[in-house]
Amino acid sequence: MRQDSSRSRLADVSFGDAFRYAATSFGAVILVLPMLAVIVSSFGETAYARFPPQGFTLHWYTAFDEVPGLIASLIYSLKLSLIVTAMSVALALLSAIGLTLRVIPGRALITSFLMLPLVLPSIVVGLALMLFFSAFWTADYFTGLVIGHLIISFPYALRSILPALETFDRNLWAASRTLGANPWQAFRTILAPIAMPSVLSAALFAFLISFDNYNVSAFLQDPLTPPLPVVLYNQAEQALSPVLMAVSSALILFSVVLVALFGKYLISTGK
């Protein structure tokens, strides 16, 4: 409706539209240029990455082992993030069901409480947990990282799942139970199909938040096997090797695939 009316007026492109097109293109350039610079400079022949690059080579894509600890940290981070994703989604799904199936007192308060790590800075989580683990609980590095990542990933998962379940008609649940379904059957046949898209989006968010995290990992890392973002960060304190650009290009490619396949799950439930 609105689009039709605005489009009929688009017949003559006004000054305002021309300005908007220019401004939008400028915005698009800002969004794309740094990514492009990383990808393009990964093909340069010089020992230090530069943009625009000189020459052309694919060598750096075969030289990931030139940066010490890079491959190990990639595997370590994948393992960590997959575990954190599974735990975040499970915890978020449980909490969302608990908050939705029945009208419980203080629901808004509980929800705000669970969302707190979304609002408060993650660097403080890292610092706080580091002190906590030193003073009260000597957990091993991996457990510490899982807990730290879980705290900051879980609210994103909850934020994806909760709105989807809120639209759920509780009568359906009550009806299925009255008709003799046990809770598991009712969950599988009624709740799960409704929650499914939001669970996918929750898993994506949880994975991305954990896989990208530096602020918490920097405090809780095992210095012998730091997670990938920590390795990438530490490397950037020297002149950048093209190997880092090659790894980064691979990560960007991963994002491209993610956005192409699941883009709609990443925006449908923003706040």
Next chain:
Amino acid sequence: MASTLKTSTRRTRTFLSGSAALVLPAILLLLVTYILPLLQVLRLSVSSADPSVLDGAGFTLRHYFEFFADPTSLRVIWRSLWISFVSALIALVIAYPYAISVAKSGPVMRRVLISLALLPMTTSGVVRAYGVIMVLGREGPLNKLLMALGLVSQPVQFLYGPAALIIGNIYFVMPFVILPLAAGIARLDGRLLEAASTLGATKVSINRTITLPLLVPSIAAGTIVAFTLNMTAFVTPGLLGGQGYLMLTTLLGQQMFNLANWITGSVIAVVLLVIVIVTMTAYQTWLDRKAGFYAPR
């Protein structure tokens, strides 16, 4: 709902009330490994004992006095505030027309524009900072542009200064401003715009008198999110500002990682928390006061 529950069987009712317990694991997790550690930070920041006593002892405000008496701290706080604010505002100005285009485009173009915004958002923060470092290099496109325009005669050294940090911040928060703004624009009541245009309003005046005022909450939300993200980011200021141009977060990092000064680190963490909480509360209060005006009709 209540009536449904009354008519359903007792067994169902028992299970439903039991279902509320499902939220307990999450609450427990946050209480033990989030709230408790945060309280420990607060405790340590006023501890009068030796710094090695990690659960704190005694009480003193000395660490706060010392922190605020140091001109470096004040300079870093002020710098964090203005850099975060200026970056948020510029990001907003660039994001606004972009978000309007997202809302007004056909399905294909919309998808392209949204994907372009999602791409950096889903890519690692360090990788994004690498990209900014490449763009800002001596022979990078920005220096080339400035030289071509004759604005500078020598390549500018952007890195480790305010310009690099502001540019990095803008790039970092753009998606977080664009997406809520585009959603806000898509929610606008099309009938208002139609009525205005039927009554002869020009596009510019529609934008000024209808679109913009109705978007104030989305714009404010975007700005607040951008400001807070800038304020609490570590990777961007760490790689683009470095040790020579510290923000509150990187100052915290320096105290913790380089100096192992845990009490000062805790003081900075509390200051950071207070700034974020005050900002969010002020915004929420303002929004609540305006709620009547912006309530969906």
